[in-house]
Amino acid sequence: MxxxxxxxxxxxxxxxxxxxxxxxxxxxxxxxxxxxxxxxxxxxxxxxxxxxxxxxxxxxxxxxxxxxxxxxxxxxxxxxxxxxxxxxxxxxxxxxxxxxxxxxxxxxxxxxxxxxxxxxxxxxxxxxxxxxxxxxxxxxxxxxxxxxxxxxxxxxxxxxxxxxxxxxxxxxxxxxxxxxxxxxxxxxxxxxxxxxxxxxxxxxxxxxxxxxxRSDYVLAQMIAGDMDVSPSRHQFDLGGPAGIFPCQDGFVYLWMSAPAHWEALHQLIDDNSWMADFPDRWMELECTPERVATCRQHIGAWLKNQHKQEIEEAAQKLGLILVAVNNVGDLLASPQYQYRxxxxxxxxxxxxxxxxxxxxxxxxxxxxxxxxxxxxxxxxxxxxxxxxxxxx
Structure with a gap:
């Protein structure tokens, strides 16, 4: 019943x-x-x-x-x-x-x-x-x-x-x-x-x-006075390299905001020599537009040769927040959805x-x-x- x-x-x-x-x-x-x-x-x-x-x-x-x-x-x-x-x-x-x-x-x-x-x-x-x-x-x-x-x-x-x-x-x-x-x-x-x-x-x-x-901490910060109440669309801009990137077979979404994410990306990318020019905690303490642009450029160049499902699995095993942007066909073929x-x-x-x-x-x-x-x-x-x- x-x-x-x-x-x-x-x-x-x-x-x-x-x-x-x-x-x-x-x-x-x-x-x-x-x-x-x-x-x-x-x-x-x-x-x-x-x-x-x-x-x-x-x-x-x-x-x-x-x-x-x-x-x-x-x-x-x-x-x-x-x-x-x-x-x-x-x-x-x-x-x-x-x-x-x-x-x-x-x-x-x-x-x-x-x-x-x-x-x-x-x-x-x-x-x-x-x-x-x-x-x-x-x-x-x-x-x-x-x-x-x-x-x-x-x-x-x-x-x-x-x-x-x-x-x-x-x-x-x-x-x-x-x-x-x-x-x-x-x-x-x-x-x-x-x-x-x-x-x-x-x-x-x-x-x-x-x-x-559902507005999580953005609205709470405004109420608490920690964030200006403004119609600007830049209010939620944390200044990091997060975004949607193209792959061989679609797109993935990447989110990075902590040193652990940076270390996981270091392990994930084959040619990571460019990362040596970045301080360990740059996203928290020294996040400049120039560093964001350089980071996104290298990440994008690497991801365009990857398959979205494979890189999603590899990234998540390392603790990196990277997910495939799925279409309906992807959802139907999803092992998780099929299992459930x-x-x-x-x-x-x-x-x-x-x-x-x-x-x-x-x-x-x-x-x-x-x-x-x-x-x-x-x-x-x-x-x-x-x-x-x-x-x-």
Whole structure:
């Protein structure tokens, strides 16, 4: 039996964060009922990448990933007020995941006070860019704005050209994925409360707050007064030779900040005679732009003749932080992922047979489960939760 077997989740969310939250709960055994607008479905159904690069119904790879193992029910989420059947749906649900505005929640009777009054045992989780009461200029923020207002923009990259547009950081929807995971953890914590009688919760997740909590020591140094608070993109520049370097078959990322890293590089590189001109602790005490440029030049010249997987293994054995920049093919071939059975080959009626990433963890007593995403409205007519009701 999976950890959340017997739990019913009503997913009203129409964005990446809420859908990823629902995916994580579905993998843990919850029955996730996804309500989608009739005819068009979730907006993520129209977001690529698409199978065969064709923007067509049921061809979105993003939707297929975010909605694995869910049930799709066509439902008019665009109505000014909820249909009559909505109350019956809430009575069947243990959890609701939402990502709409505070006004929408009020109109649908799902604001904190109304939900506590009408459904006191319901766990209702709201995921929005800046919380339910954001400043007017942040009501329609996307992940790019969330990322940079969280402080993580200082990581992209050190010494970036301030004359060019801001970078979005690692990953296409990093703030949404982080917020979705945070929301799932909060929901699980509430369901595991153990109190009798069980009391519902209203969880408000701000993507910005979640990302700010991931900002490691940069934000902490600013709060402590050890680093100037400035919009400059050079704030995170530690001045060292870290960076992405080309290899024979791709790229690797190298990070060096300590004497041990310098010694490991000395052992790794065949022709290291140029390193004799550098003091042992130059990165900490005598890190000049000239030394950084010379170091990067020699490292780059050597790495361009190496194979990324081989050099990654050799470097890490020496304690040097060097990792291959992997593509999807590399991940599928990864011995670690193969050992953990992270990718599962599954067949979808519209997308065909392909490998899907499964749960990023393995539980011994409550195993996770994986299934393909639903077609739009696939479960509208026959889902038990709607027995005796109507979807409009």
């Amino acid at each position: 999976s950890a959340l077997s017997g739990i019913t989740v009503l997913e009203l969310a129409e964005g990446v964060a809420g859908e990823y939250c629902g995916k994580l709960l579905a993998e843990l055994g919850a029955q996730v009922i996804k309500l989608e607008r009739p005819g068009c479905g979730s907006p993520t159904r129209r977001m690529g990448p698409f199978v065969d690069s064709v923007d067509a119904p049921e061809s979105s790879g993003l939707f297929a990933f975010l909605n694995m193992g869910k049930h799709s029910v066509e439902y008019d989420l665009g109505a000014a007020s909820p249909p009559a059947s909505f109350s019956r749906l809430l009575e069947k649900a243990d959890v609701v995941i939402d990502d709409h505005s505070a006004q929408w929640l009020t109109d649908w009777g799902l604001d904190e006070d109304a939900a506590a009054q009408s459904h006191p045992e319901l766990v209702l989780c709201s995921i929005t860019p800046f919380g339910l009461n954001p400043p007017e200029d942040r009501q329609f923020a996307e992940d790019l704005q969330v990322f940079h207002t969280s402080g993580l923009g200082y990581h992209t990259p050190s010494g970036a050209d301030e004359g060019r547009p801001p970078l979005k950081g690692a990953g296409r929807f990093l703030p949404s994925y982080e917020a979705g995971m945070e929301a799932a953890l909060c929901i699980i914590a509430c369901l595991s409360d153990g109190s009798e009688p069980f009391q519902g919760r209203f969880i408000e997740v701000s993507k910005q707050s979640v990302m700010a909590s 059975h992270y990718f599962a080959e599954m067949a979808h009626s519209k997308l065909g047979t392909t490998h899907y990433p499964t749960a990023p963890y393995t539980l011994s007593k409550t195993p996770t489960q994986a299934a393909v995403s639903p077609l739009l409205g696939q479960h509208t007519a026959d889902l038990d939760i709607l027995a005796g009701g109507t979807t409009s």
